[in-house]
Amino acid sequence: MDLLALADFNLVARHGGFGKAARAAARPKATLSRRVTELEASLGVRLFERGARVLKLTEEGRALFERTALLLTELDETAGAIASGGHKPRGRLRVSAPLLFSQTAMGKIAAGFAMKFPDVRLEVTTEDRAVDMIEEAYDLVIRVNPAPDAALVGRAFLHDRLVVVASPGLRRPDDAPVPAIVRGAIGQRSTWKVATASGRSSIAVEPILGLSSLVMVRDAVRMGVGVGRLPLSLVSHDLSAGTLVHWGDVDGPATALWALYPTRRLLSARVSAFLDFLREAFPKGTPDELAAYVEGRGSSGAITAQTSA
Known part of the structure; x- marks a missing residue:
């Protein structure tokens, strides 16, 4: 051809x-x-x-x-x-990221990356759906617990877990469902299985609020309306401060955020630079590390680049 x-x-x-x-x-x-x-x-x-x-x-x-x-x-x-005698990252970099990660961390990540690599034109879109990278011309996607896909490769750069939390003033009844705040549509009464230091147990819940984002769920839980299932990174500061209390870890698989790119595509300098930037921002990849990054308490190179500007 x-x-x-x-x-x-x-x-x-x-x-x-x-x-x-x-x-x-x-x-x-x-x-x-x-x-x-x-x-x-x-x-x-x-x-x-x-x-x-x-x-x-x-x-x-x-x-x-x-x-x-x-x-x-x-x-x-x-x-x-x-x-030009080098491999300096340059050109447009299109990234798709999930809603919660974008709301809490992507603004800082994007700003730090832009300062470090001024010749890259970074474009970030926020979608929880699994975008088609080839047809929609994305260079890299960030996904939560992605299904295996032979067309994509990458690595997990952050890990988190879901916890059940509530306001300190909310009592856990013994013989009735506790009001719950959920993401999405309100469903029927259900049971949340949790693990605590003393073993596994179940919490009967009755959803009373359905909200479209986990940040909204956290804010409603803070008001004492009901319990919620939330990522530890999103509520670790509240747990430390005592504004929320921990009712247990959700019994189920942990959450992992993956950075993925197509196997058929050459790994460009700008994609490689963004992957390295994520690795520098979250060297351990723990929930506490993500929470510290969001709150500006971290010590990674990405945070340093931002706060020193």
Whole structure:
């Protein structure tokens, strides 16, 4: 496959037309049209549907664009790095992160990373769904307890666990369900299994509030409305201060945050730099370390970079 023709195809696809691509690249429109036609002939498929005023990617064209755009960008960046005599991270870095981690820590992480690597244009979006990294053009995703995926590789950089907490004034009844605050829709009465120093037990709960984020759940629990199941990192300061009390650890698997990237994609300098930055921010990867980072009490390089600015 002719890489120059492929690059011209990507140029036209990215700008949505031969005229716009020609103006953006200061290239003759006829040359771009000819190169794309030659690429179509070599592949034996139509890459664009050409109308009188509209140019649309065909299904094959869209698939080719999605699978080659980032690779060509990485090749350009690699060539630029070699030409400049180094491998300094540069270019756009798109990251998808879950809601809670974004609300509590990602702002500080992004700011510290931007100060350390000013040539990288970091874009962070917050979504709890499992985004499609290839089709949606993400360089790296952060996921909570991700399912095994042969197309992704990475590592866990933080660990947490769920705990049941309540306001000190909330009594734990012996013969009735305790009011509970949950994330999401309010369900029926249920039982939460917990582990304590004295063994395992069950807490009968009746959800009375359904909230869309764990930060909202924590704030409502602080008000004494009911108990909640929350990450230890989110409530460790309250537990230390006595504003919340610990009713037990949720009996179940621990929570792990993973940083993942596609196996089919070259590990660019900017992705490698971001992975290293996460490792420096959370060298132990414990709930207390995350809580300290959020509260500004940590001593990692990322925190130092931020507070010294």
